[in-house]
Amino acid sequence: MSYYRIVGGRPLEGCLTVQGAKNSVLPILAATLLAPGQSIIRNCPDLSDVSAALDILSLLGCRVDRQGDTVLVDASVLHRWDIPERLMREMRSSVIFLGALLARMGAAELSYPGGCELGPRPIDLHLAALRALGADIREAQGCLCCRGGRGLRGRELCLSIPSVGATENAMLAACGCPGVTTIMGAAREPEIVDLQGFLHSMGAQVSGAGSSVVTVRGGLPLHPGDYGVMGDRIAAVTYLCAAGAAGGRVLTRGVNPECLKSVLSCLEEAGCTVETGPDWAAVECCQPLSGISPVRTAPYPGFPTDAQAILMAALAGGKGTTMFVENIFDNRYRHVDELRRMGADIQVSGRVAVVTGTGRLHGASVRSTDLRGGAALVVAALGAKGETQVSGLNHICRGYDGMERTLAALGADIQKIE
Numbered sequence: 001m002s003y004y005r006i007v008g009g010r011p012l013e014g015c016l017t018v019q020g021a022k023n024s025v026l027p028i029l030a031a032t033l034l035a036p037g038q039s040i041i042r043n044c045p046d047l048s049d050v051s052a053a054l055d056i057l058s059l060l061g062c063r064v065d066r067q068g069d070t071v072l073v074d075a076s077v078l079h080r081w082d083i084p085e086r087l088m089r090e091m092r093s094s095v096i097f098l099g100a101l102l103a104r105m106g107a108a109e110l111s112y113p114g115g116c117e118l119g120p121r122p123i124d125l126h127l128a129a130l131r132a133l134g135a136d137i138r139e140a141q142g143c144l145c146c147r148g149g150r151g152l153r154g155r156e157l158c159l160s161i162p163s164v165g166a167t168e169n170a171m172l173a174a175c176g177c178p179g180v181t182t183i184m185g186a187a188r189e190p191e192i193v194d195l196q197g198f199l200h201s202m203g204a205q206v207s208g209a210g211s212s213v214v215t216v217r218g219g220l221p222l223h224p225g226d227y228g229v230m231g232d233r234i235a236a237v238t239y240l241c242a243a244g245a246a247g248g249r250v251l252t253r254g255v256n257p258e259c260l261k262s263v264l265s266c267l268e269e270a271g272c273t274v275e276t277g278p279d280w281a282a283v284e285c286c287q288p289l290s291g292i293s294p295v296r297t298a299p300y301p302g303f304p305t306d307a308q309a310i311l312m313a314a315l316a317g318g319k320g321t322t323m324f325v326e327n328i329f330d331n332r333y334r335h336v337d338e339l340r341r342m343g344a345d346i347q348v349s350g351r352v353a354v355v356t357g358t359g360r361l362h363g364a365s366v367r368s369t370d371l372r373g374g375a376a377l378v379v380a381a382l383g384a385k386g387e388t389q390v391s392g393l394n395h396i397c398r399g400y401d402g403m404e405r406t407l408a409a410l411g412a413d414i415q416k417i418e
Helices: 022-034 048-059 093-106 124-132 164-174 189-199 232-247 257-269 304-315 334-343 370-385 403-409
Strands: 003-005 014-019 038-040 063-067 070-074 107-111 136-140 143-147 156-158 179-183 206-209 213-218 226-228 248-253 273-277 280-285 323-325 343-351 353-354 366-367 386-393 413-417
Touching: 003 156, 003 370, 014 403, 022 038, 022 048, 022 070, 022 093, 022 164, 022 189, 022 232, 038 179, 038 334, 048 063, 048 070, 048 093, 048 257, 093 143, 093 164, 124 164, 124 370, 136 353, 143 189, 164 179, 164 189, 164 213, 179 413, 189 206, 189 226, 232 248, 232 257, 232 280, 232 403, 257 273, 257 280, 257 304, 304 323, 304 343, 304 353, 304 370, 323 370, 334 343, 334 370, 370 386, 370 403
Parallel strands: 014 248, 038 226, 156 179, 366 386
Antiparallel strands: 003 386, 003 413, 038 070, 063 070, 107 143, 136 143, 179 213, 206 213, 248 280, 273 280, 323 353, 343 353
């Protein structure tokens, strides 16, 4: 079993270019199914979730080729519309293929998706949106059988919760529905804007992404797209929080600092110096982090749930007290027990976690149980005294492209031990 061996206490210094966004590239890869021909996806990170998505595309009949960080997907011929359980269980985002298959093939069959165990993440919003567009969806023994036929038409949809996945699935399905679809209550995340950008490159008429109302004029002929994926904002804040935990100065390029604002403001309040430019953000830390105002996760532009564990890890080795309130997932404090092994003082009650900085954490043997929790353990280890071994790297590899290489280039003492 592979693990990271990290010796903490070394300040980080340097500049890095952020990888392509995991949460953008997965729906974009699904969108390549919408038109026959070869689409080109640039700045595509090398992640296990991406590999799972490419396996699904290959199974459906696409020709897939990766050349460095560029992926070519030729969807000229699709010979099936079903995705077996073994592939669906590899990642939660696999459900995003539902809308794209329905638009292109008029049918889709898949099982319920897998991914990190963060508590209930029902896909009922996805199904309700597709049914509103005219899809016939039947659920039986853990499988979804979806048929569109000639009943798919553009309509006004209203999402009761601004779900990112449901918004994306509705956008993809709507591209194959004659007429205009208006998605009310849409999620506003930057990754949805990125999906709109790729759909534009395919000739789709989509507008409003980034606001709560997205409009799609569907049923138009589409062609293959050529697009560069945005920088990963969660990867960026991970490395910036690492600077807060270990000290030093880290500059991330290739990401819009507006997308990082909620996290950068927390780091600044905790005592870091924050600088930003058109496509970069830098954090410098010369002293232990201080406690800050309560951090409450919320849909964008609020504080991202994906950054909660990572910021918590940085603050746990500082001074002062901070309260976290997790409003998105029920089970997103699984990293807390592992941080306690490193000496963290964290008390959890329901959705609330109170972190009291101990001055400095110490090394320990810990295991990641989910993607962002694993990243949090690495951040904590970089600022801790002594050696930490972080196992469960399969979770981290789902969302970070060569994390150990990136951190080593910044001066961290980190090795991946096979």
